[in-house]
Amino acid sequence: MIEIRNLTKRFGSLTAVDDVSFDVGRGEVLGFLGPNGAGKSTTMKMVTGFLAPDGGTIRIGGLDVASDPVEVKRWIGYLPEGAPLYGEMTVRAFLRFIAEIRGLRGAEARRRIDSAIEQVSLGTVLEMPIDTLSKGFKRRVGLAQAILHDPHILILDEPTDGLDPNQKHEVRTLIRGMSAEKVIVLSTHILEEVDAVCTRATIIANGRIVSDGTPEELLRRSRMHNALRLGLVVGDAGSAGVVETLKAVPGVALVEVDAQSGNALEVMLFPAGGVPLAGPAGEAARANGWEVTELHVERGRLDDVFRAITVGEGGASHG
Amino acid sequence: MANVWIIYKRELSAYFGTPIAYVFLAIFVFLSGIFAFYIGNFFEREQADLQAFFQFHPWLYLFLIPALSMRLWAEERRAGTIELLFTLPVTMTEVVLGKFLAAWKFTAIALSLTFPFWITVNYLGDPDNGVILAGYLGSLLMAGAFLAIGSCISALTRNQVIAFVVSGVVCLGFVLSGFPLVLDFVGAVAPPIVVDTVRSFSFLTHFQAISKGVLDAGDVIYFVSLIVFWLFVNAVVIEWRKAG
Ligand SMILES: Nc1ncnc2c1ncn2[C@@H]1O[C@H](COP(=O)(O)OP(=O)(O)O)[C@@H](O)[C@H]1O
Numbered sequence: 001m002i003e004i005r006n007l008t009k010r011f012g013s014l015t016a017v018d019d020v021s022f023d024v025g026r027g028e029v030l031g032f033l034g035p036n037g038a039g040k041s042t043t044m045k046m047v048t049g050f051l052a053p054d055g056g057t058i059r060i061g062g063l064d065v066a067s068d069p070v071e072v073k074r075w076i077g078y079l080p081e082g083a084p085l086y087g088e089m090t091v092r093a094f095l096r097f098i099a100e101i102r103g104l105r106g107a108e109a110r111r112r113i114d115s116a117i118e119q120v121s122l123g124t125v126l127e128m129p130i131d132t133l134s135k136g137f138k139r140r141v142g143l144a145q146a147i148l149h150d151p152h153i154l155i156l157d158e159p160t161d162g163l164d165p166n167q168k169h170e171v172r173t174l175i176r177g178m179s180a181e182k183v184i185v186l187s188t189h190i191l192e193e194v195d196a197v198c199t200r201a202t203i204i205a206n207g208r209i210v211s212d213g214t215p216e217e218l219l220r221r222s223r224m225h226n227a228l229r230l231g232l233v234v235g236d237a238g239s240a241g242v243v244e245t246l247k248a249v250p251g252v253a254l255v256e257v258d259a260q261s262g263n264a265l266e267v268m269l270f271p272a273g274g275v276p277l278a279g280p281a282g283e284a285a286r287a288n289g290w291e292v293t294e295l296h297v298e299r300g301r302l303d304d305v306f307r308a309i310t311v312g313e314g315g316a317s318h319g
Numbered sequence: 320m321a322n323v324w325i326i327y328k329r330e331l332s333a334y335f336g337t338p339i340a341y342v343f344l345a346i347f348v349f350l351s352g353i354f355a356f357y358i359g360n361f362f363e364r365e366q367a368d369l370q371a372f373f374q375f376h377p378w379l380y381l382f383l384i385p386a387l388s389m390r391l392w393a394e395e396r397r398a399g400t401i402e403l404l405f406t407l408p409v410t411m412t413e414v415v416l417g418k419f420l421a422a423w424k425f426t427a428i429a430l431s432l433t434f435p436f437w438i439t440v441n442y443l444g445d446p447d448n449g450v451i452l453a454g455y456l457g458s459l460l461m462a463g464a465f466l467a468i469g470s471c472i473s474a475l476t477r478n479q480v481i482a483f484v485v486s487g488v489v490c491l492g493f494v495l496s497g498f499p500l501v502l503d504f505v506g507a508v509a510p511p512i513v514v515d516t517v518r519s520f521s522f523l524t525h526f527q528a529i530s531k532g533v534l535d536a537g538d539v540i541y542f543v544s545l546i547v548f549w550l551f552v553n554a555v556v557i558e559w560r561k562a563g
């Protein structure tokens with residue numbers, strides 16, 4: 001549905017987006033990840049037709065954004081970064097304006113407005129000027145505006161930024177609920193969000209795509225992937241002895257002691273290959289008469305992967 | 320073109336969504352009264368017309384119109400709503416026109432609130448109401464030209480104060496180029512053809528005739544083409560500096 005080829009955007013001497021290509025299809029939720037200043041917003045501004053690229057092409061549903069901007073904009077719902085809104089308008093007046101300019105009229109407009117209001121729970125603030133709303137409500141007005149015309153494509157720039165945990169959860173549920181029949185691209189620097197809602201994670205640093213895969217694939221690149229966290233109560237064996245014993249377990253590459261108090265130990269076992277560690281490690285504990293208080297296989301940690309990838313690329317922010 | 324109307328409506332209601340609109344209207348009517356009665360000697364002239372009222376409009380507009388136009392685009396930039404606006408299915412022409420027409424309509428409202436002057440001259444004497452109508456039309460046309468300049472300059476910055484000052488200065492240039500003092504000075508250093516060119520660019524030159532009731536096609540074309548020209552530059556400026 002979205003086909004991006006060799007997209008490039010320069011601001012003076014800075015190349016904010018550098019030869020970026022990717023496709024997004026129906027049913028996909030693409031998480032756009034990257035440090036601040038990586039070029040996420042700039043890419044989104046080009047996809048939504050706000051900024052003209054310096055190079056490359058963007059096709060949406062077969063149409064070129066550069067040659068059919070107005071038609072393409074009908075297909076897209078867009079939440080710009082920071083959710084800019086006309087503050088002096090009431091929520092209702094603002095949504096009516098958006099509906100009108102989206103070509104919705106009469107009963108159809110009312111139906112769509114009511115549905116958007118319900119989806120983001122704005123019912124209580126309809127008659128309030130947007131300026132007087134809390135940040136959470138403003139973000140929801142921005143979302144309502146983006147989904148009002150039930151677009152095929154949703155582009156959301158940091159949709160949960162500045163929201164409290166409950167609000168974040170609501171927005172994620174909303175996104176997941178819409179994902180089946182839409183193409184959704186969202187940017188974030190909250191990694192758990194990627195895990196929670198995205199079917200695909202694309203990491204961008206310094207304007208270049210440095211990684212593209214499912215969140216699962218990313219996790220697999222984590223040093224923590226399939227690591228085993230063990231909580232043990234050991235007898236009079238010192239921690240050094242325990243580490244030695246665990247190291248000898250087949251498939252264990254490395255053992256780290258994370259915490260120790262009295263004869264309670266928390267250790268992390270890192271696997272050498274794809275070998276599952278839970279079975280053999282548990283057996284070793286039983287054989288030595290240690291009590292196992294915790295046994296947990298880690299899926300991996302996205303922030304590890306994220307840091308490894310983006311810092312490796314010199315992705316330290318410059319904006 | 321339905322979008323022009325939708326944007327126009329939103330903009331116009333935005334004016335009345337803030338108390339500033341009412342303050343502006345009050346100041347406009349108050350100042351045009353002050354100018355006409357105290358400086359223009361409306362009563363002492365003992366003539367049943369609104370010349371004393373109209374002759375100060377270029378000076379009145381000089382700071383009132385930039386005050387109105389300064390937020391037109393600067394505010395969209397500052398609040399970031401320009402990004403919202405131009406990712407909706409609208410064209411540049413529709414947006415520029417819709418915003419401009421709303422501001423122009425607002426000036427028309429301000430101008431129409433001066434109707435007590437018109438009632439007064441009709442009460443005191445027997446004026447030529449055709450001349451007065453021409454004066455109002457001319458004033459509105461000139462306000463449109465001021466507004467188009469202000470709109471264009473507002474598009475260059477996100478700072479409303481800068482937009483106000485620069486628009487004022489540019490408009491001053493368009494007014495002063497018809498001022499005798501300036502023309503005398505130009506005449507002293509340049510050939511008459513230059514003087515005529517400078518004069519032909521002045522709001523004063525074109526407005527004076529209209530305010531006397533002579534609605535000449537040339538003057539109308541002058542103001543209309545100024546509006547079209549500045550709005551065109553306005554659109555180019557936004558396209559060029561959308562990101563900034
Ligand atoms: N309008 C602009 N003018 C100049 N530089 C810009 C502009 N917009 C973005 N940049 C620069 O481009 C880079 C990418 O910015 P952006 O796309 O906003 O990053 P992200 O959204 O990933 O944080 C940054 O270095 C930023 O400073």
Ligand SMILES: [Mg+2]
Pocket residue numbers: 040041042081157
């Ligand atoms: Mg951003």
